[in-house]
Every structure is written in C-alpha cells, then in structure tokens.
Amino acid sequence: xxxxxxxxxxxxxxxxxxxxxxxxxxxxxxxxxxxxxxxxxxxxxxxxxxxxxxxxxxxxxxxxxxxxxxxxxxxxxxxxxxxxxxxxxxxxxxxxxxxxxxxxxxxxxxxxxxxxxxxxxxxxxxxxxxxxxxxxxxxxxxxxxxxxxxxxxxxxxxxxxxxxxxxxxxxxxxxxxxxxxxxxxxxxxxxxxxxxxxxxxxxxxxxxxxxxxxxxx
Amino acid sequence: xxxxxxxxxxxxxxxxxxxxxxxxxxxxxxxxxxxxxxxxxxxxxxxxxxxxxxxxxxxxxxxxxxxxxxxxxxxxxxxxxxxxxxxxxxxxxxxxxxxxxxxxxxxxxxxxxxxxxxxxxxxxxxxxxxxxxxxxxxxxxxxxxxxxxxxxxxxxxxxxxxxxxxxxxxxxxxxxxxxxxxxxxxxxxxxxxxxxxxxxxxxxxxxxxxxxxxxxxxxxxxxxxxxxxxxxxxxxxxxxxxxxxxxxxxxxxxxxxxxxxxxxxxxxxxxxxxxxxxxxxxxxxxxxxxxxxxxxxxxxxxxxxxxxxxxxxxxxxxxxxxxxxxxxxxxxxxxxxxxxxxxxxxxxxxxxxxxxxxxxxxxxxxxxxxxxxxxxxxxxxxxxxxxxxxxxxxxxxxxxxxxxxxxxxxxxxxxxxxxxxxxxxxxxxxxxxxxxxxxxxxxxxxxxxxxxxxxxx
Numbered sequence: 001x002x003x004x005x006x007x008x009x010x011x012x013x014x015x016x017x018x019x020x021x022x023x024x025x026x027x028x029x030x031x032x033x034x035x036x037x038x039x040x041x042x043x044x045x046x047x048x049x050x051x052x053x054x055x056x057x058x059x060x061x062x063x064x065x066x067x068x069x070x071x072x073x074x075x076x077x078x079x080x081x082x083x084x085x086x087x088x089x090x091x092x093x094x095x096x097x098x099x100x101x102x103x104x105x106x107x108x109x110x111x112x113x114x115x116x117x118x119x120x121x122x123x124x125x126x127x128x129x130x131x132x133x134x135x136x137x138x139x140x141x142x143x144x145x146x147x148x149x150x151x152x153x154x155x156x157x158x159x160x161x162x163x164x165x166x167x168x169x170x171x172x173x174x175x176x177x178x179x180x181x182x183x184x185x186x187x188x189x190x191x192x193x194x195x196x197x198x199x200x201x202x203x204x205x206x207x208x209x210x211x212x213x214x215x216x217x
Numbered sequence: 218x219x220x221x222x223x224x225x226x227x228x229x230x231x232x233x234x235x236x237x238x239x240x241x242x243x244x245x246x247x248x249x250x251x252x253x254x255x256x257x258x259x260x261x262x263x264x265x266x267x268x269x270x271x272x273x274x275x276x277x278x279x280x281x282x283x284x285x286x287x288x289x290x291x292x293x294x295x296x297x298x299x300x301x302x303x304x305x306x307x308x309x310x311x312x313x314x315x316x317x318x319x320x321x322x323x324x325x326x327x328x329x330x331x332x333x334x335x336x337x338x339x340x341x342x343x344x345x346x347x348x349x350x351x352x353x354x355x356x357x358x359x360x361x362x363x364x365x366x367x368x369x370x371x372x373x374x375x376x377x378x379x380x381x382x383x384x385x386x387x388x389x390x391x392x393x394x395x396x397x398x399x400x401x402x403x404x405x406x407x408x409x410x411x412x413x414x415x416x417x418x419x420x421x422x423x424x425x426x427x428x429x430x431x432x433x434x435x436x437x438x439x440x441x442x443x444x445x446x447x448x449x450x451x452x453x454x455x456x457x458x459x460x461x462x463x464x465x466x467x468x469x470x471x472x473x474x475x476x477x478x479x480x481x482x483x484x485x486x487x488x489x490x491x492x493x494x495x496x497x498x499x500x501x502x503x504x505x506x507x508x509x510x511x512x513x514x515x516x517x518x519x520x521x522x523x524x525x526x527x528x529x530x531x532x533x534x535x536x537x538x539x540x541x542x543x544x545x546x547x548x549x550x551x552x553x554x555x556x557x558x559x560x561x562x563x564x565x566x567x568x569x570x571x572x573x574x575x576x577x578x579x580x581x582x583x584x585x586x587x588x589x590x591x592x593x594x595x596x597x598x599x600x601x602x603x604x605x606x607x608x609x610x611x612x613x614x615x616x617x618x619x620x621x622x623x624x625x626x627x628x629x630x631x632x633x634x635x636x637x638x639x640x641x642x643x644x645x646x647x648x649x650x651x652x653x654x655x656x657x658x659x660x661x662x663x664x665x666x667x668x669x670x671x672x673x674x
Contacts, residue, residue: 003496008459017459038448039460040501063501064460068404070520071464074508 001044002058004179007079009103010088012067014096015123018162019088020062023172026165039064047176049184058176075103076110084117084175091122091159094140097149104153117178119156121171122146126161273341274434279349287333294325295350299357308370311377314362315488318354322491325350347491352432355489359431362489364481377484384480387514392472395516397536402521402529403465406456412643413450414473417466419640420446421474423664427482433490436482437499442665443470444502449644449668460505468509480514483507634662645671 010016017039024043041062046055065071065078079085085107089100100120107118128139143159150157156174160167283292298321302309309317326347329335335346360366364381367374371382400406400413424443427436447466456462471479483506523529638657641664642650653671660666 012458012461017461020459039463039505040498042497061497061501063504064463066460066464068461068465071512073515074464074512077504077508077511 002056002180002183004058004060004083004176005063005081006060006084006086006175007063007065007082008086008088009065009075009079009100009107010067010086011069011090011096011099013093014067014088014090015162016067016086016088017064019086019121019123019160019168019171020064022162022165022168026169043172045172045176047173047180049180056180058180060172060176075106079107079111082111082116083179084119086119086121086171086175087155088121088123089141089146090124091139091141092124092127092137097122097141097146101149104155108153115182117156117175117182118153119158119171119175120146120150121157122159123162125159125166126163273345274348275345276349276352279346279353282334282346282349285334288335291325291328291332291335294328295354299354302358303361308367308373308375309361310375311362311364311381311484311488312375314358318358318362318489319491321354322347322351344494348434348494351489351491351494352434355433356431363431363485365478381481381484384510384514385478388471388480388510389477391513391516392476393540394536395513395521396472397532398469398472398521400469402523403469404522405462405465405469406454415640416446416450416644417470417473419637419664420444420450420470421476424470424479425474425476427479428477433486434494436486437490437495437503438665440483440486440502440506441499442663442668444505445665445668446644449672452672453644464505464509467505468512471509471513479506480510483510637662637664641667641671644668648674 008016008020020041024041041064042059043062044057044059046057048054049056063078063082065075085103087100087103087107089096104118104120107116122141122143127137146159147157149155156171156178158167158171158174160171162168282288302317329338329343329346335343338346355362364374364378365385367378368382371379374382405413420443423439423446426439426442430436430439444463444467447463447470451462451466483503486503487507518529518533521529634657638654641653641657642648645653648671652674653667656667656670660670
C-alpha cells in the first residue's frame, strides 16, 4: 500500500481539523482506522490508475498542526518530509486567505521540493450558502480570487464545508491522484525491492535528513 | 558458548521471570504478569490473533532463537560488533554512533535471511527478531549512546551529545521557571480545569518513564502512552479540534511535571530507532514532543496570554523564591549524602520491564532496598517494607532476598495499578467502572492500550 504524509496548516479559527474529521468520519467503514478527534489520523482511499484503470489503495497519514499564532514556529517540525500539505482558510474571513498565502510561501521556500503537493482549501462554505437568510454570512473571499492565486502558484484548489461535508472527499481524492501520478515512476522503479520489516509496502515518505536542523533545535 | 550465555543473560527476561513466577505462586497474582512459556507454537497462536491490535513483541522469544546452535554465527557477529564498538574508541560522535548502529542492524537483518531459525521467520515474527536485535544492542551500548550517561565526559563530547545535555538543562530550568502557569495562560479551555491537574500528572508520569528503559522502542511506547492520555483528556471534554488543543496540553504537561533528560531521550529515540519501524502515530507524537521541548526552551513572558501583568509578576516572583528555597534544601541533602557516600545503585535491567510497563514503582523500590542494604543497618528497616531481617547485610543479600524484594515490588505495582484505575475512572466518568477494570486487566494495565480501547467504546 502507498503511504503519504499530509500536513494540515491554517489558522486555528478556520476549522482545519474539522475537515479531516469529516473526511475520516464519512469514509467507508471498511477503512475505519482512527479515533476521531485525534491530532494524528490515518485514512485509506481508493483511486484509479489512469493508465491501467485499476484501483489503487493509498493511505494518508494526516499530521495536524497547532494553528495558534504562538505555535507557528513549530510548524517546520511537522511539514518536513511531508508529501502533501493542506493549507486551509475561511471563506468568510478575508485575512485568513492572506495567512494561508503566508503558509504557501513558507512551504515553497523552506521545503523546497518540487513534488510537494499543496492544496489550498476554503472552508465554511455552508455559512454563505444563502439558503438560510439569517445565518448567512457574506462571502469575504471570492472563489475567483483564491482560484486565480492557486493556479498561479500551481496549487490544487477546493472550497468545502466541513459541516455539511460538501467538497471534502474531492480534496483528498484529488491530492491522492496527483501524488499517485507523480510517484508512479518512482514506484515502478522500486518494485520488488522490499523495505525491511514490511510486507511488500513501498514507502514513499522521504527519509529523514541527517543534518542538524532535523533535530529539534 | 559459556561467555555467550553470560553475555546474553543480562537481557534475558527468563531469569527475572523465574523469580516472578515463584512469587506468583505464593501470592496468587498470576493475572498481572505474563507467564513465560517455552512452547513457541502457543505464542504464535496468541500473537497471530492479537496481531491487529498490538504488534507482536516478545524479546524472550528472540533470546531463545539466539540460543539455537544454528544461530551461532549471528551471535558471533553481535558479540564482535559490541566488542569493537566499545573498544576501538571510547567516544564516538552521535552521528558516528547512529551510522555504525544502523549499518550493523542492516547487516544483521540481512544475515537473518541466511541462518536458521531466523531465515524461517516472516511477517510479524521476523519483525520481532529485528526489534529484539535493536533492543539487545541498544541495551548493551546504552551507556555509550545515551547523552546523560556521558555527562562525566562532557569536556570531550561532540556537539550533538553536548547539545542534548545543554537542552536537558535548559528545558528543566525553563520548566521550573514557568511551572506556575495556569491552563488559561496557554489558552487551554476552562472547562478542563476541574480534574486537569490529576490527569496531567498521570500523563507526566508516563512520560517520565522514558528514563526507565533503554530500548528506543520501549522509550517510544512511554511517549505514546503519555500522548494518548492527553488525547483522552481532550476527547472526553469534547475538545475535538486536534493539534490546536493537543499541543498546548502537551506543553502544559511538561511544564507541570518534573521530567529529567527529556531532550536527550527524544534525540536518542530519533537516532537509534530503526527507520522503517519509525513512522505513523509514534513518529507524530515524538515530533510533537520535540516541538513542545523546543517551544519551552524558547519560552518567555511574551509567550503567554497574560490578563493581569501585576498578578503574573507576583506569581513569577513567588515561584522564584520557592526555587531558591528548594535549591538550598537540595544542596543540604547533597552534602548529607556525601557523608554517607552511597554506592551507585544497580542500573535496572531493561528486560525486566518488557512485560511490565507499570513497573516504575517496582524499579524504584528495588533500587531503594538495594541502597538500604549498603547504607544502613537492618535495625532501621521498617517492618512492613522488608519482613525478613535475620541475615546480616551484605552485598550478597541482595540476591538472597530478591524474592522478598520482588514481592515488595509487586505490592507497589498493585498500588500503582489501583491509582491508574482510579484515574482512568475519573477520566471516563460515564463508563461502568467494572468495564474499565476489565479492560485494564485485559491490557495488563498498559495505560496507552487501555485508553485506546476505552475511547473506542
């Protein structure tokens, strides 16, 4: 089974953990593995190999980070060796997009890996659905604005509601597909070579680096 | 072969278990201790069934496999590596150690494929042998690799080992400086405050157990257990917002507990845990712990959410005063100790703890009783601590009376189990206490595993 490390970034008010909890909760029971509410979650999904049309099972290891400003400096310890990053903002808060863009910049400069898949996600779509006049909030971030930024930066982009589940599955599906496509060749090359202690698994996590910055310092 | 036996006996839980088994028969406490069995087939069956829940881990079995005459070449490789590691140079740098040990593991894991009985193993059983090897060599080389053990050589240490020791000191200073912090000042929600400190104490105690083990895996389990308790506290308070709540509470736990050598422990795990075994949840929690440590090392007043700066200053000064007082008392105690001059207590044998994760008390008391024999006459022994005082104190006494010590240790372990049980009951107030107790027994009072099950109910 393919395993990918996915790190969650975003301000504490944007509901980034809720997106993952919704994703894990709504996934098929046959794949249920984790305790809801945890800071670390793993979830398996199926994607289709576009060439052979065969189903491929991939597993996400999802690393949550603390979104409060004061814990911002701890993020590098979480996103190192990540294969994918979910950068979340709140569609009803204009300044949350700016913060998300800050994360994207940090990832691009600090991780410096071309194959890191970054997905920009606007959450709380339910708040501005417009169906219930009273509870409706104005949409502060226009889809076109965020989408334009995402395509400029080469990011995946989705708008979701963790509350209703709208769009959540597609986020992980699209990340999974993109990761699979980019790792496919690596995978083929390493086929038949088993890692120690694994039964035919191919680990795509990057090996930890040995430099001083990889320890907590 | 004789010397091999001697070599391995240090890691052999069988010798320890013999004493325990005897003890069990007299006290009837079978249910809490795992009984050794020589029939490997029953072990297989048992572990095959449990495989999903807990990875198969049986160090004793690995030692049995090493005793197999056909495994002789493996034993020879191990012995020669251990010998070379300790004699070629007194001090290796941390990076050299990491490489040497990792290369050796890879070499032996490869050789497992050549020699019986190892080449017949696969899946979890092969994994167990690989785990066993890591535990064996790290147990032997612990005093050369774990930074706090190298303190006497501090002048000659390389930057990484030195850095570990500096961080340990810095962390413990900072934790003491800000131990008076309230949960609110770290933005930990109010609703937790009721039982929070008791629960935090439990998770801190689990965390501090890293110092009772030598194998990277065993240390890792302590970290995992501690973090699981924190997660359970949050889940029970319906605070399901992941790391936003978890990280502050982990930091709070470290500030509120007296933990030693925490930075060194995390680096040791990171360096000597075999890469392929080190992923997923365990890696996440170790990273979080490292993040929390680096956060605390860099803490200052501006870190906290302070409502009333004057009141904060007052509490800070009060704590400073207390710290000075405590330091004075500690200094006096050190001086008194110097007069008595106690010999270093016997370092605990890691394999004693494989089946008994709740042995902190047991371990402490063994050390204490041991020290007792060296330092003072038997007339001062409290009756209930050690009932048989007939024989004169001597070094040999330790072994003669090991049974009594074991019984004592067992009693202490039971006390700790009772404490764990009552804490778990307060963590899960809505749950039937009998169910909690049943789960505890089934999981042999392993806190992490128990909490996992209780959370899933």
